[in-house]
Amino acid sequence: MMERPDRKRVTSWVVINTVVVLYAMIPVLWIASLSFKDPSTFTDGSFIPRKWTLDNYAGIFENDDFVRGLVNSIGIGLISTFVAIVFGTMAAYAIARLTFPGKRLLIGVSLLIAMFPQISLVSPLFQIERALGLFNTWPGLILPYITFALPLTIYTLSAFFREIPWELEKAAKMDGATPFQAFWQVIVPLAAPGMVTTAILAFIFCWNDFLFAISLTSSNAARTAPATISFFTGSTQFEDPTGSISAAAVVITIPIVIFVLFFQRRIVAGLTSGAVKG
Amino acid sequence: MAEIVLDQVTKRYADGTVAVDNFDVRIAEGEFIILVGPSGCGKSTTLNMIAGLEDITEGELRVDGRRMNDMAPRDRDMAMVFQSYALYPHMTVRENIAFPLKLAKLDKAVVDEKVERAAALLDLTPYLDRKPAALSGGQRQRVAMGRAIVRSPKAFLMDEPLSNLDAKLRVQMRTSISRLQKSLGTTTVYVTHDQTEAMTLGDRIVIMRAGVIQQVGPPQELYDHPRNLFVAGFIGSPSMNFLPAEVTGDSLRTPIGDIPLEGRLRRAVGGRGRDIEEAPGEAPGEAPKEVIAGIRPEAFEDAALVHERAGGSFTGTVDLLESMGPEKLAYFTLDARAVVHSAHLEEVAKDAGSDEAGGGFQLVAQLDPKSGARRGEPLRLWFDCEAVHLFDPESGENLTERASG
DSSP states (O other): OOHHHHHHHHHHHHHHHHHHHHHHHHHHHHHHHHHTBOGGGTTSOOSSOSSBOOHHHHHHHHOHHHHHHHHHHHHHHHHHHHHHHHHHHHHHHHHHHOOOTTHHHHHHHHHHHHHSOTHHHHHHHHHHHHHHTOTTSHHHHHHHHHHHHHHHHHHHHHHHHHHSOHHHHHHHHHTTOOHHHIIIIIIHHHHHHHHHHHHHHHHHHHHHOOHHHHHSOSSTTTOOHHHHHHTOOOSSTTSOOHHHHHHHHHHHHHHHHHHHHHHTTTOOSOTTTTSSOO | OOOEEEEEEEEEOTTSOEEEEEEEEEEOTTOEEEEEOSTTSSHHHHHHHHHTSSOOSEEEEEETTEEOTTOOGGGTTEEEEOTTOOOOTTSOHHHHHHHHHHHTTOOHHHHHHHHHHHHHHTTOGGGTTSOGGGSOHHHHHHHHHHHHHTTOOSEEEEESTTTTSOHHHHHHHHHHHHHHHHHHTOEEEEEESOHHHHHHHOSEEEEEETTEEEEEEOHHHHHHSOSBHHHHHHSSSSOOEEEEEEEETTEEEETTEEEEOOHHHHHHHHTSSSOGGGSTTOOTTSOOEEEEEEEOGGGEEEGGGOOSOOOEEEEEEEEEEEEOSSOEEEEEEOOGGGOOOOHHHHHHHHHHTSGGGSSSSEEEEEEOTTOOOOTTSEEEEEEOGGGOEEEOTTTOBBHHHHHHO
């Protein structure tokens, strides 16, 4: 009796999930398929390449600008993420646990930054960075990235810190821990899943950014991968760089996938279960 | 082991509320002291102030003569067991117990040995490599105890450590805590809202209400000589019966009959207001004095089982009979006039969450199991007049105690 509506529900969910997954995956698969196509078959309209080739990949790695862009992306992304997580953790902890003058102001300001349209900041930042000599350097991108990643980290992390029972910290204090030891040995390990999740979000933000990367750089000294791709040219002036762009797009997706897969096991909920009564 | 002195300690919050008012107790070395009271009476705040987790607004906390007010918790050398146990979920049982020793930078071998010994003492050895999530409530509680005893602190502070356990386990852990404390001889401050725990565990009990100490003393003394209505209602289970009583000449008129005003009862009401003492039994026109009579359920007995003992008697219909094995509890309903209204009792009743907390319509009598009492049938009760306490309805003060003291 109960099976019918159940099966109906399962079927409808399967259909909905399939549609959503296809909607999300088809463009990715399309790009991947393009990246494996021989330039002569780009326009054959077939989803599955008829003539497989790895030339597109070989081509972009022969391109010094792209390799350099990848290095820039990884370096700038990791440094920005690291700094944002370190400061974000401290700020989030303070917001979650302490009462201090200016707490509301801090929350307000970080919210304001998160809401601020980045495009309106490009021109002033361009001028400021040129005046300070930061234009077209790593710090020139790292600084704005940290600024925009911090509100995100503060918000997500303070939610995680609030979940950790305060008694654990009191217990640590009673056990003889200094406030820093209590934070480092008790709170941080428990907040680790939250910190990893936040780090991934911050890294993806830095990795994906195109606006700052294109506006605040002028050479491959600091230009990140997404910006580099936009400068691709075909091998001849009559050729579109479609293959290279697709291959590069696939390549820059891979680190994110690896990043998420690697930390997936850490992003598990319920690590705090067992701290207090079940 | 240490002597802990709380010298007129007061906790006042920024908004002006006073959580603990003038707390003044000297806890002797090795003593097991219980802070008990209804929720919100300031007992946990007091414990936190001893621990250093909350600041002391006024007064002084001294441990072995040293002022502790401004010391960080980690410098006070006290161990605390929390109601929620507060085990570190990312550490195994072994790491949990070893944590205070690790922070104290002890030698690895010493740490291992101490952890093993504490685990053996608490029967935790088989679980040392488990995470807290894989333990039962009782085991978690023992891990929390282990973490406290492992570094032999000056004092144990326990904040309702048993309230998350089921009833049977609670009784079991109660005796083992008591035994542990006796064998270690460590000064212990134990917070609970459960009067049974307080009575069974403590060398001395501190009863608190709204931040103020009501009475300090050994369990038996609190039971026998409650200083006021609140203490009388809080200590004892089932709790004391309270009845309105009227002083008329040489007897006390109560809903369960007249009680002769003799000896200590006479002295108790004599000390107040009018000079009854000088004209006993006379002056029929004098205004009756209202008092509250308190009689413990244990002071009652089935009249059929009592021979040749002086006392009062009362006949009523048994409403409900609970057979507990070693005793029977008989409930009688008294009429509405028997309701006692006193602010001092409201809090007790609220905390107990039932009408048996005194002051209600019901009278509870604890009878011998041999009693032939039956539900719905009338029963003649005998009660011991010597066990009657009289209280001032206004101040709540125990008049019988004052007169004899």
